[in-house]
Amino acid sequence: METMLIFVLSLMLIFGFVAFASKPSPVYGGLSLVVSGGLGCAIIVSLNSTFLGLIVFLIYLGGMLVVFGYTAAMATEEYPESWVDNMVAFSMLLLSLLMEMVWLMVSGEVEVVMAVELFDSLGNYCVGQDWNGVSLLYGCGGWAMVLLGWILFITILVVLEVIRGL
Amino acid sequence: MLSININLIVAFALALVGVLIYRSHLISTLLCLEGIILSLFILITLLITHFHIFSISILPLILLVFSACEAGVGLALLVKISTTHGNDYIQNLNLLQC
Numbered sequence: 294m295e296t297m298l299i300f301v302l303s304l305m306l307i308f309g310f311v312a313f314a315s316k317p318s319p320v321y322g323g324l325s326l327v328v329s330g331g332l333g334c335a336i337i338v339s340l341n342s343t344f345l346g347l348i349v350f351l352i353y354l355g356g357m358l359v360v361f362g363y364t365a366a367m368a369t370e371e372y373p374e375s376w377v378d379n380m381v382a383f384s385m386l387l388l389s390l391l392m393e394m395v396w397l398m399v400s401g402e403v404e405v406v407m408a409v410e411l412f413d414s415l416g417n418y419c420v421g422q423d424w425n426g427v428s429l430l431y432g433c434g435g436w437a438m439v440l441l442g443w444i445l446f447i448t449i450l451v452v453l454e455v456i457r458g459l
Numbered sequence: 460m461l462s463i464n465i466n467l468i469v470a471f472a473l474a475l476v477g478v479l480i481y482r483s484h485l486i487s488t489l490l491c492l493e494g495i496i497l498s499l500f501i502l503i504t505l506l507i508t509h510f511h512i513f514s515i516s517i518l519p520l521i522l523l524v525f526s527a528c529e530a531g532v533g534l535a536l537l538v539k540i541s542t543t544h545g546n547d548y549i550q551n552l553n554l555l556q557c
Contacts (some may be wrong), residue, residue: 303466306501310470310494314477316487326490326497333501336463340508345519349500352523357493357530364534365486368547374483381480389469396465413511423507426516434517441524448528455535 299339306332307389315382318373319365323358330354342423463505471498485540485547489533496526 309329313322330353338346376382413419430438477491500519507516537547544551 300462300466303463303470307466307470307473310473310498313487313490313494314473316477316480316482316484316491319484319486319490322487322490326494329494330497333497336501337504337508340505342504342508345500345504345507345516348520348523349497352527353497353500357527360530360534361486361490361493364537368484368486368541381482385473385476389473392469393466396462400462417511419511419513422511422513423516426507426513427520429514430517430520437517437521441521444528445524448531452531452535455532455539458539 299336302332302336302339304393306336307393308386311382311385311389312376315376315379315385317375317379317382318370320369320373321375323362323365326361327354327358330358341420343421344424344427461509464502467498467502467505471495471502474498481549483548483550485537485549485552489530489537492533493526493530496522496529 306329309325309332312325313329316322330349334346334349334354337349411418411420474491474494474497478488478495500522503515503519503522507513507518540552541547
């Protein structure tokens with residue numbers, strides 16, 4: 294069970310994706326996207342990339358999905374449609390399970406790589422290196438940081454112009 | 460190919476199909492777009508961890524920045540449509556029908 298943890302998490306991620314891809318009422322879609330984001334973070338953290346898992350929780354769930362949650366809460370309706378009478382959800386679920394069965398029969402076994410070594414074959418130290426990789430954005434990639442800041446600023450102006458009516 | 464990658468590609472395909480089909484609300488399409496971005500984020504992070512290419516660890520962050528811009532513009536369009544028609548139903552967007 295311990296060695297199959299990442300595979301089970303990715304399987305539950307597929308179920309979470311089925312839950313919002315079948316497009317129920319937006320409140321249920323936002324909820325299942327939050328659950329999928331949490332499962333994705335669990336997959337990433339299980340492979341020792343802790344910084345990128347933190348980024349998923351803080352920026353993705355805590356930044357972008359909060360905005361979606363408030364917007365969906367403003368547009369709520371009296372009888373929100375859930376997954377009960379939803380033919381799209383049922384057929385997506387069946388197709389994804391069929392896809393898993395076909396994959397298991399073709400490949401023969403489920404192989405999950407959970408080994409994260411301390412040193413790789415070249416002798417590089419590779420636990421916790423994603424923190425060091427992101428620090429490149431501040432170091433030699435400083436121009437990328439300035440460019441991204443400029444892009445975000447221009448996006449604010451674009452959004453204000455769209456709202457105003459251009 | 461590893462099993463996790465197959466599962467994530469299936470998740471990406473499910474969210475892509477979710478963007479392309481029409482049900483009642485427009486905001487559900489924007490949520491499926493966010494699902495696409497999430498699956499791409501996890502796929503790139505798995506690539507980084509599996510092959511130890513930690514130099515491209517900034518790529519998921521850059522992807523999230525552009526995804527935030529995209530979500531912002533999408534929500535601005537949604538608010539404009541909601542102001543014009545009163546709700547965000549897709550059946551109201553019928554100006555281009557023949």
